[in-house]
Amino acid sequence: MSTTPRRRDLLRGLAGMMAALCLDTGPAWGQPRRGGGPSGLPPVPQGGPKILDVHAHLLRTPQSDLRDAVRPALEAMDRLEIARTLLMPPPQPPGSRMPYDFDSLLPLIQPHADRLGFLGGGGTLNPMLHRNVPVTDSVRHDFTAAAERIVRAGAAGFGEITAHHVSYFPQHPYETVTADHPLLRLLADIAQRYDVPIDLHLDPIPQDMPTPPRLAERSSANPRVLAANIDGFERLLGHNRGARIVWAHAGRDTLGTWTVALTRRLLERHPNLFLSLSMHPPFGVVAENSLLDAAGQANPAWVDLLRDFPDRAVVGSDFFHQATGRDASTLPPPTAAVRRFINALPAELARKVAHGNAMQLYRQKIA
Numbered sequence: 039m040s041t042t043p044r045r046r047d048l049l050r051g052l053a054g055m056m057a058a059l060c061l062d063t064g065p066a067w068g069q070p071r072r073g074g075g076p077s078g079l080p081p082v083p084q085g086g087p088k089i090l091d092v093h094a095h096l097l098r099t100p101q102s103d104l105r106d107a108v109r110p111a112l113e114a115m116d117r118l119e120i121a122r123t124l125l126m127p128p129p130q131p132p133g134s135r136m137p138y139d140f141d142s143l144l145p146l147i148q149p150h151a152d153r154l155g156f157l158g159g160g161g162t163l164n165p166m167l168h169r170n171v172p173v174t175d176s177v178r179h180d181f182t183a184a185a186e187r188i189v190r191a192g193a194a195g196f197g198e199i200t201a202h203h204v205s206y207f208p209q210h211p212y213e214t215v216t217a218d219h220p221l222l223r224l225l226a227d228i229a230q231r232y233d234v235p236i237d238l239h240l241d242p243i244p245q246d247m248p249t250p251p252r253l254a255e256r257s258s259a260n261p262r263v264l265a266a267n268i269d270g271f272e273r274l275l276g277h278n279r280g281a282r283i284v285w286a287h288a289g290r291d292t293l294g295t296w297t298v299a300l301t302r303r304l305l306e307r308h309p310n311l312f313l314s315l316s317m318h319p320p321f322g323v324v325a326e327n328s329l330l331d332a333a334g335q336a337n338p339a340w341v342d343l344l345r346d347f348p349d350r351a352v353v354g355s356d357f358f359h360q361a362t363g364r365d366a367s368t369l370p371p372p373t374a375a376v377r378r379f380i381n382a383l384p385a386e387l388a389r390k391v392a393h394g395n396a397m398q399l400y401r402q403k404i405a
Protein backbone atom coordinates (compact mmCIF):
# COMPACT_ATOMS: atom_id res chain seq x y z
CA MET A 39 0.00 0.00 0.00
CA SER A 40 1.42 3.37 -0.92
CA THR A 41 1.21 6.01 1.76
CA THR A 42 0.90 9.71 1.12
CA PRO A 43 2.49 12.25 3.45
CA ARG A 44 -0.98 13.48 4.42
CA ARG A 45 -2.04 10.00 5.31
CA ARG A 46 1.12 9.48 7.33
CA ASP A 47 0.30 12.67 9.26
CA LEU A 48 -3.15 11.40 9.89
CA LEU A 49 -1.89 8.10 11.19
CA ARG A 50 0.69 9.84 13.34
CA GLY A 51 -2.12 11.93 14.76
CA LEU A 52 -4.11 8.81 15.44
CA ALA A 53 -1.10 7.22 17.09
CA GLY A 54 -0.64 10.27 19.26
CA MET A 55 -4.28 10.26 20.20
CA MET A 56 -4.20 6.62 21.11
CA ALA A 57 -0.98 6.98 23.07
CA ALA A 58 -2.62 9.81 25.01
CA LEU A 59 -5.63 7.61 25.42
CA CYS A 60 -3.56 4.93 27.15
CA LEU A 61 -2.08 7.51 29.50
CA ASP A 62 -5.43 9.13 30.19
CA THR A 63 -7.19 5.96 31.05
CA GLY A 64 -4.46 3.97 32.72
CA PRO A 65 -4.38 0.38 33.74
CA ALA A 66 -7.88 0.39 35.24
CA TRP A 67 -9.12 -0.14 31.69
CA GLY A 68 -6.92 -3.16 31.26
CA GLN A 69 -4.28 -1.29 29.28
CA PRO A 70 -0.55 -1.30 29.73
CA ARG A 71 0.60 2.26 30.42
CA ARG A 72 2.99 2.42 27.50
CA GLY A 73 4.76 0.05 25.19
CA GLY A 74 3.20 -3.00 26.77
CA GLY A 75 2.35 -6.07 24.76
CA PRO A 76 -0.18 -8.79 25.40
CA SER A 77 2.07 -10.14 28.16
CA GLY A 78 1.66 -6.83 30.02
CA LEU A 79 -2.10 -7.15 30.18
CA PRO A 80 -3.91 -8.12 33.34
CA PRO A 81 -5.56 -11.51 33.14
CA VAL A 82 -8.89 -11.74 31.36
CA PRO A 83 -11.76 -12.85 33.60
CA GLN A 84 -12.75 -16.31 32.45
CA GLY A 85 -16.20 -17.74 31.92
CA GLY A 86 -19.44 -15.92 31.31
CA PRO A 87 -21.55 -15.93 28.16
CA LYS A 88 -20.08 -15.71 24.68
CA ILE A 89 -20.05 -12.24 23.21
CA LEU A 90 -21.38 -11.08 19.87
CA ASP A 91 -19.55 -7.81 19.23
CA VAL A 92 -21.60 -5.69 16.82
CA HIS A 93 -19.18 -2.80 16.34
CA ALA A 94 -15.48 -3.15 15.57
CA HIS A 95 -13.05 -1.92 12.94
CA LEU A 96 -9.90 -3.07 11.17
CA LEU A 97 -7.16 -0.48 11.09
CA ARG A 98 -4.89 0.31 8.18
CA THR A 99 -1.50 1.76 9.04
CA PRO A 100 1.46 2.90 6.91
CA GLN A 101 3.00 -0.55 7.33
CA SER A 102 -0.03 -2.78 7.22
CA ASP A 103 -3.18 -3.31 5.24
CA LEU A 104 -6.64 -4.24 6.44
CA ARG A 105 -5.92 -7.91 5.77
CA ASP A 106 -3.05 -7.88 8.27
CA ALA A 107 -5.54 -7.01 11.01
CA VAL A 108 -7.74 -10.07 10.49
CA ARG A 109 -5.59 -12.57 12.37
CA PRO A 110 -5.08 -10.24 15.37
CA ALA A 111 -8.84 -9.63 15.42
CA LEU A 112 -9.53 -13.37 15.62
CA GLU A 113 -6.89 -13.80 18.31
CA ALA A 114 -8.34 -11.00 20.41
CA MET A 115 -11.77 -12.55 20.00
CA ASP A 116 -10.41 -15.89 21.27
CA ARG A 117 -8.82 -14.20 24.25
CA LEU A 118 -12.02 -12.37 25.25
CA GLU A 119 -14.43 -15.19 24.30
CA ILE A 120 -16.04 -13.10 21.58
CA ALA A 121 -17.77 -15.66 19.38
CA ARG A 122 -18.59 -13.31 16.53
CA THR A 123 -17.71 -9.76 15.46
CA LEU A 124 -19.41 -7.46 13.01
CA LEU A 125 -16.79 -5.29 11.33
CA MET A 126 -17.62 -1.98 9.74
CA PRO A 127 -15.96 0.94 7.98
CA PRO A 128 -15.57 4.03 10.20
CA PRO A 129 -17.82 7.02 9.37
CA GLN A 130 -15.73 8.78 6.76
CA PRO A 131 -16.25 12.38 5.60
CA PRO A 132 -16.63 13.41 1.97
CA GLY A 133 -13.34 13.72 0.12
CA SER A 134 -11.38 11.10 2.06
CA ARG A 135 -8.30 10.23 0.06
CA MET A 136 -8.63 6.53 0.66
CA PRO A 137 -12.27 5.86 1.44
CA TYR A 138 -13.26 2.30 2.10
CA ASP A 139 -16.50 0.49 2.67
CA PHE A 140 -17.76 -3.07 3.02
CA ASP A 141 -16.32 -4.10 -0.37
CA SER A 142 -12.83 -3.94 1.13
CA LEU A 143 -13.89 -6.05 4.09
CA LEU A 144 -15.81 -8.72 2.19
CA PRO A 145 -12.88 -10.78 0.83
CA LEU A 146 -11.23 -10.68 4.26
CA ILE A 147 -14.35 -11.80 6.06
CA GLN A 148 -15.47 -14.54 3.74
CA PRO A 149 -12.86 -17.14 4.84
CA HIS A 150 -14.01 -16.57 8.44
CA ALA A 151 -17.73 -16.23 7.86
CA ASP A 152 -18.45 -18.31 10.95
CA ARG A 153 -16.83 -15.62 13.13
CA LEU A 154 -16.92 -12.36 11.18
CA GLY A 155 -19.78 -10.41 9.61
CA PHE A 156 -20.09 -6.83 8.46
CA LEU A 157 -22.07 -3.64 8.21
CA GLY A 158 -21.67 -1.12 5.42
CA GLY A 159 -22.11 2.54 4.65
CA GLY A 160 -19.33 4.29 6.57
CA GLY A 161 -17.41 4.94 3.36
CA THR A 162 -20.35 5.56 1.02
CA LEU A 163 -23.56 6.58 2.78
CA ASN A 164 -21.82 8.64 5.45
CA PRO A 165 -19.87 10.82 2.96
CA MET A 166 -23.09 11.34 0.97
CA LEU A 167 -24.88 12.41 4.17
CA HIS A 168 -22.15 14.91 5.05
CA ARG A 169 -21.79 16.43 1.58
CA ASN A 170 -24.05 19.29 2.56
CA VAL A 171 -25.87 19.57 -0.75
CA PRO A 172 -29.61 19.98 -1.32
CA VAL A 173 -31.38 16.64 -1.09
CA THR A 174 -32.82 16.42 -4.58
CA ASP A 175 -34.57 13.43 -6.12
CA SER A 176 -31.32 12.45 -7.77
CA VAL A 177 -29.45 12.56 -4.42
CA ARG A 178 -32.16 10.42 -2.83
CA HIS A 179 -31.97 8.01 -5.74
CA ASP A 180 -28.19 7.63 -5.49
CA PHE A 181 -28.33 7.26 -1.72
CA THR A 182 -31.03 4.61 -1.93
CA ALA A 183 -29.09 2.70 -4.59
CA ALA A 184 -25.93 2.73 -2.45
CA ALA A 185 -27.88 1.55 0.61
CA GLU A 186 -29.57 -1.26 -1.30
CA ARG A 187 -26.21 -2.41 -2.64
CA ILE A 188 -25.00 -2.80 0.94
CA VAL A 189 -27.99 -4.85 2.03
CA ARG A 190 -27.86 -7.05 -1.06
CA ALA A 191 -24.21 -7.84 -0.33
CA GLY A 192 -25.32 -9.41 2.93
CA ALA A 193 -24.66 -6.62 5.43
CA ALA A 194 -26.17 -7.03 8.88
CA GLY A 195 -26.97 -3.32 8.95
CA PHE A 196 -25.81 0.17 8.08
CA GLY A 197 -22.73 1.55 9.83
CA GLU A 198 -20.89 3.34 10.94
CA ILE A 199 -23.01 6.39 10.28
CA THR A 200 -22.60 9.59 12.24
CA ALA A 201 -24.78 12.63 12.83
CA HIS A 202 -22.27 14.19 15.23
CA HIS A 203 -18.67 13.12 15.76
CA VAL A 204 -16.15 15.37 17.48
CA SER A 205 -12.61 15.56 16.18
CA TYR A 206 -10.05 13.92 18.46
CA PHE A 207 -6.86 15.24 16.84
CA PRO A 208 -5.92 17.77 14.16
CA GLN A 209 -6.26 15.58 11.06
CA HIS A 210 -9.39 13.86 12.34
CA PRO A 211 -12.57 15.38 10.88
CA TYR A 212 -15.35 17.06 12.80
CA GLU A 213 -18.61 15.74 11.36
CA THR A 214 -22.09 17.06 12.00
CA VAL A 215 -25.48 17.11 10.32
CA THR A 216 -28.89 17.75 11.79
CA ALA A 217 -29.86 14.53 13.52
CA ASP A 218 -33.07 14.19 11.51
CA HIS A 219 -31.42 15.08 8.21
CA PRO A 220 -33.58 14.05 5.24
CA LEU A 221 -31.04 11.39 4.26
CA LEU A 222 -31.09 9.92 7.79
CA ARG A 223 -34.89 9.76 7.58
CA LEU A 224 -34.54 8.09 4.21
CA LEU A 225 -32.01 5.64 5.66
CA ALA A 226 -34.45 4.86 8.47
CA ASP A 227 -37.11 4.01 5.90
CA ILE A 228 -34.71 1.78 3.96
CA ALA A 229 -33.55 0.10 7.20
CA GLN A 230 -37.15 -0.63 8.12
CA ARG A 231 -37.90 -1.97 4.64
CA TYR A 232 -34.97 -4.40 4.75
CA ASP A 233 -35.27 -5.08 8.48
CA VAL A 234 -31.68 -4.15 9.35
CA PRO A 235 -30.50 -1.76 12.10
CA ILE A 236 -28.59 1.50 11.73
CA ASP A 237 -25.42 1.89 13.80
CA LEU A 238 -25.38 5.59 14.64
CA HIS A 239 -22.60 7.58 16.29
CA LEU A 240 -24.12 10.67 17.87
CA ASP A 241 -22.31 12.51 20.65
CA PRO A 242 -25.33 13.71 22.64
CA ILE A 243 -25.78 17.48 23.01
CA PRO A 244 -28.99 18.23 24.93
CA GLN A 245 -28.46 22.01 24.64
CA ASP A 246 -26.03 24.19 22.72
CA MET A 247 -22.79 24.09 24.66
CA PRO A 248 -19.24 25.35 24.42
CA THR A 249 -16.83 22.69 23.20
CA PRO A 250 -15.10 21.23 26.25
CA PRO A 251 -11.62 22.81 26.48
CA ARG A 252 -9.78 19.49 26.23
CA LEU A 253 -11.49 18.81 22.86
CA ALA A 254 -10.92 22.36 21.65
CA GLU A 255 -7.24 21.93 22.50
CA ARG A 256 -7.06 18.58 20.76
CA SER A 257 -8.31 19.79 17.42
CA SER A 258 -9.08 23.11 15.81
CA ALA A 259 -11.56 21.26 13.58
CA ASN A 260 -14.01 21.34 16.49
CA PRO A 261 -16.24 24.43 16.51
CA ARG A 262 -16.34 26.70 19.57
CA VAL A 263 -19.96 25.83 20.21
CA LEU A 264 -21.62 22.45 19.75
CA ALA A 265 -25.21 22.65 18.53
CA ALA A 266 -27.99 20.79 20.35
CA ASN A 267 -28.98 17.53 18.67
CA ILE A 268 -31.17 15.49 21.02
CA ASP A 269 -34.45 17.01 19.80
CA GLY A 270 -33.43 16.15 16.25
CA PHE A 271 -32.42 12.65 17.33
CA GLU A 272 -35.85 12.16 18.88
CA ARG A 273 -37.52 13.34 15.69
CA LEU A 274 -35.44 10.80 13.75
CA LEU A 275 -36.45 8.04 16.16
CA GLY A 276 -40.10 9.08 15.82
CA HIS A 277 -39.95 9.31 12.05
CA ASN A 278 -40.20 5.56 11.50
CA ARG A 279 -40.83 3.34 14.52
CA GLY A 280 -40.03 0.30 12.41
CA ALA A 281 -36.43 1.47 11.99
CA ARG A 282 -34.17 0.18 14.75
CA ILE A 283 -31.41 2.60 15.62
CA VAL A 284 -28.44 1.39 17.62
CA TRP A 285 -26.79 4.28 19.47
CA ALA A 286 -23.11 3.48 19.31
CA HIS A 287 -20.64 3.89 22.19
CA ALA A 288 -23.06 4.07 25.11
CA GLY A 289 -21.13 4.19 28.37
CA ARG A 290 -18.32 6.19 26.81
CA ASP A 291 -18.98 9.84 27.45
CA THR A 292 -16.65 12.28 25.70
CA LEU A 293 -18.65 15.50 26.23
CA GLY A 294 -19.92 15.05 29.79
CA THR A 295 -23.48 14.82 28.49
CA TRP A 296 -24.11 11.11 27.96
CA THR A 297 -25.67 10.41 31.33
CA VAL A 298 -27.62 7.38 32.44
CA ALA A 299 -30.60 9.70 33.07
CA LEU A 300 -30.61 10.95 29.47
CA THR A 301 -30.26 7.41 28.16
CA ARG A 302 -33.13 6.22 30.35
CA ARG A 303 -35.38 9.03 29.16
CA LEU A 304 -34.73 8.22 25.50
CA LEU A 305 -35.17 4.46 25.99
CA GLU A 306 -38.51 5.10 27.70
CA ARG A 307 -39.76 7.31 24.90
CA HIS A 308 -38.42 5.44 21.90
CA PRO A 309 -39.01 1.69 21.67
CA ASN A 310 -36.92 1.51 18.48
CA LEU A 311 -33.78 2.79 20.23
CA PHE A 312 -31.04 0.36 21.25
CA LEU A 313 -27.64 0.87 22.88
CA SER A 314 -24.33 -0.56 21.84
CA LEU A 315 -22.01 -0.57 24.84
CA SER A 316 -18.49 0.53 24.02
CA MET A 317 -15.62 -0.93 25.97
CA HIS A 318 -12.82 0.79 24.13
CA PRO A 319 -11.64 3.85 25.98
CA PRO A 320 -11.34 6.98 23.85
CA PHE A 321 -9.27 9.76 25.33
CA GLY A 322 -10.71 11.77 28.17
CA VAL A 323 -13.91 9.96 29.02
CA VAL A 324 -16.06 11.48 31.72
CA ALA A 325 -15.60 8.90 34.41
CA GLU A 326 -18.89 9.11 36.26
CA ASN A 327 -20.81 8.21 33.10
CA SER A 328 -18.60 5.25 32.19
CA LEU A 329 -19.60 1.61 32.30
CA LEU A 330 -16.68 0.77 34.56
CA ASP A 331 -15.28 2.95 37.30
CA ALA A 332 -11.61 3.70 37.83
CA ALA A 333 -11.20 0.49 39.81
CA GLY A 334 -12.67 -1.55 36.95
CA GLN A 335 -15.96 -2.19 38.73
CA ALA A 336 -19.27 -2.03 36.84
CA ASN A 337 -21.06 1.30 37.33
CA PRO A 338 -24.24 0.45 39.32
CA ALA A 339 -26.26 3.16 37.53
CA TRP A 340 -25.62 1.50 34.16
CA VAL A 341 -26.33 -1.95 35.58
CA ASP A 342 -29.68 -0.70 36.96
CA LEU A 343 -30.55 0.81 33.57
CA LEU A 344 -29.82 -2.47 31.79
CA ARG A 345 -31.90 -4.37 34.36
CA ASP A 346 -34.82 -2.08 33.50
CA PHE A 347 -34.28 -2.42 29.74
CA PRO A 348 -32.80 -5.92 29.42
CA ASP A 349 -33.64 -6.28 25.71
CA ARG A 350 -32.22 -2.97 24.53
CA ALA A 351 -28.44 -3.24 24.83
CA VAL A 352 -25.74 -5.06 22.89
CA VAL A 353 -21.94 -5.06 22.96
CA GLY A 354 -20.19 -2.81 20.42
CA SER A 355 -16.60 -2.77 21.57
CA ASP A 356 -15.34 -0.20 19.04
CA PHE A 357 -12.03 -2.06 19.01
CA PHE A 358 -9.71 -1.05 16.19
CA HIS A 359 -8.05 -4.36 15.43
CA GLN A 360 -4.64 -3.91 13.85
CA ALA A 361 -1.61 -5.81 12.70
CA THR A 362 0.66 -6.84 15.52
CA GLY A 363 4.42 -6.42 15.62
CA ARG A 364 4.81 -3.60 13.15
CA ASP A 365 2.84 -0.71 14.55
CA ALA A 366 2.07 -2.18 17.92
CA SER A 367 2.57 1.15 19.67
CA THR A 368 -0.10 3.01 17.73
CA LEU A 369 -3.14 1.52 19.38
CA PRO A 370 -3.84 -0.20 22.65
CA PRO A 371 -4.83 -3.82 22.23
CA PRO A 372 -8.48 -4.73 22.77
CA THR A 373 -9.11 -4.53 26.47
CA ALA A 374 -10.67 -7.04 28.81
CA ALA A 375 -13.13 -4.35 29.96
CA VAL A 376 -15.80 -5.82 27.74
CA ARG A 377 -15.51 -9.20 29.43
CA ARG A 378 -15.24 -7.63 32.88
CA PHE A 379 -18.45 -5.66 32.44
CA ILE A 380 -20.46 -8.55 31.01
CA ASN A 381 -19.33 -10.90 33.76
CA ALA A 382 -20.45 -8.37 36.40
CA LEU A 383 -24.08 -8.54 35.23
CA PRO A 384 -26.63 -11.01 36.63
CA ALA A 385 -26.46 -14.22 34.57
CA GLU A 386 -29.61 -13.86 32.46
CA LEU A 387 -29.01 -10.18 31.79
CA ALA A 388 -25.39 -10.95 30.91
CA ARG A 389 -26.51 -13.53 28.35
CA LYS A 390 -28.91 -11.09 26.71
CA VAL A 391 -26.44 -8.21 26.56
CA ALA A 392 -23.52 -10.43 25.56
CA HIS A 393 -25.23 -12.07 22.59
CA GLY A 394 -28.99 -12.73 22.91
CA ASN A 395 -30.16 -9.24 21.99
CA ALA A 396 -27.62 -8.85 19.19
CA MET A 397 -28.59 -12.18 17.63
CA GLN A 398 -32.15 -10.91 17.28
CA LEU A 399 -31.39 -7.34 16.35
CA TYR A 400 -28.80 -8.17 13.68
CA ARG A 401 -30.22 -11.60 12.77
CA GLN A 402 -26.96 -13.36 13.57
CA LYS A 403 -26.03 -16.82 14.74
CA ILE A 404 -23.08 -17.63 16.92
CA ALA A 405 -21.11 -20.84 16.97
Ligand SMILES: [Zn+2]
Binds near residue numbers: 198239286287
Ligand atom coordinates in the same frame (compact mmCIF):
# COMPACT_ATOMS: atom_id res chain seq x y z
ZN1 LIG B 1 -18.05 5.73 16.44
